[in-house]
Amino acid sequence: MIVLIIFFVVIAVILVSGIRIVNQTRKYVVERLGAYHATWGVGFHWLIPFVDKVVSVVSLKEQVKDFDPQAVITKDNVTMQIDTIVFFQVTDPKLYAYGVENPINAIESISATTLRNIIGDLELDTSLTSRDIINEKMRLILDDATDKWGIKVNRVEVKNIMPPKDIRESMEKQMRAERERRQTILIAEGEKRAKILEAEGINESIILKAEAEKRQVVLQAEAEAEAIFKLKEAEALGIKLIKEAGADEAVLRIKAFEALAKLADGQSTKIVVPSNLADLAGMVTALTETAKTTKEPTSKK
Structure with a gap:
């Protein structure tokens, strides 16, 4: 009985030792009696003792x-x-x-x-x-x-x-020279751009100054024209009022005397007095008529 038990135990160990479980990422290459038999994939397999042999376990991973x-x-x-x-x-x-x-x-x-x-x-x-x-x-x-x-x-x-080392050193020098060249070019381009912007700024400043002076001259001329227009308008209105008031020759002579008095109060060192004051009054009358004639066409327009 002891011998029989030992025999069955040995047989069981041999059978169990032939069990093979192949995982997902492997393949078993099996030979039988020295010749290729099969390639086992994932799962449970049994290797016949003393007959089959796993000659290679191959990984399928990269x-x-x-x-x-x-x-x-x-x-x-x-x-x-x-x-x-x-x-x-x-x-x-x-x-x-x-x-x-x-x-x-x-x-x-x-x-x-x-x-x-x-x-x-x-x-x-x-x-x-x-x-x-x-x-x-x-x-x-x-x-x-x-x-x-x-x-x-x-x-x-x-x-x-x-x-080689000498080639690497030569390449490094070449790269360094190339970087310095690019740096020089960038600096030169920056200075060039700065000068262009400065010149454009000066040009725009001159143009703006000229336009400002031009506007100043135009406004001044317009102001002077407006002043002259107001003065002439006031003179015309004064003559019109005198005319509407029905001023006679005596009044005109008085006005002539008043004008002569104002002339005498001025800064002039020489005063020319007409020999005939009546002619001065006539002159004022003629000026009044002339202003009237000028005013009427203007009113018609």
Whole structure:
């Protein structure tokens, strides 16, 4: 009985040890008697002891491999170091398990040779500014080369490009000179703009001053014209009032004497007195008639 119990216990342990549970992100490649048998997906599986064997457990997640810097030579014979990152994913576990001995090393070797070929056709300046082109070319070449290994290359990125030290120093000097040139241009443009604005301000000031003087002269002329018009209007009104009052020759002579008296009170040093004061009165009468004649046509208008 003890031997029988031990026998059943051993059989049970062997059967339990053959149980395999595959999770969502993995695939099991199984051989039976040394030959490929099946690829197990997610779920419960039983491995026949001493007959079946799991030869490879493959992850279906996207994997990232950062390769060491590679020495490459450009078309213009400049040696520099470039390191790349490859993003890939296993699409066929069977091909991945049987396609190549070490898939990661194989991808690294192909990546290095492909990078040397691409950079060898580019000059230094072009290679420094053409990362997207380099990435796309490498992705296409690597994806085509690894397809028979069950690998899909999703993306390739050039992580860093390191030219020689003397080239880097020369590039830094060139960039510094370019920045100084741009700074000088910006300062010159700023000074030019400031002078233009100053000249425009002076010009506008002169124009505004001239317009102000012009308006002042016009207003002054209008004021003088208005004063003359009011004076003449007052004189005409005075003559009209004298006429309406029926002034006779005696009144006119008195007015003439009054005008002569005012003339004598002035600052003139010489006074010319008419020999015939009656003629002076006649002159005043004639002026009155003339003003009347001038007023009447104006009133008709």
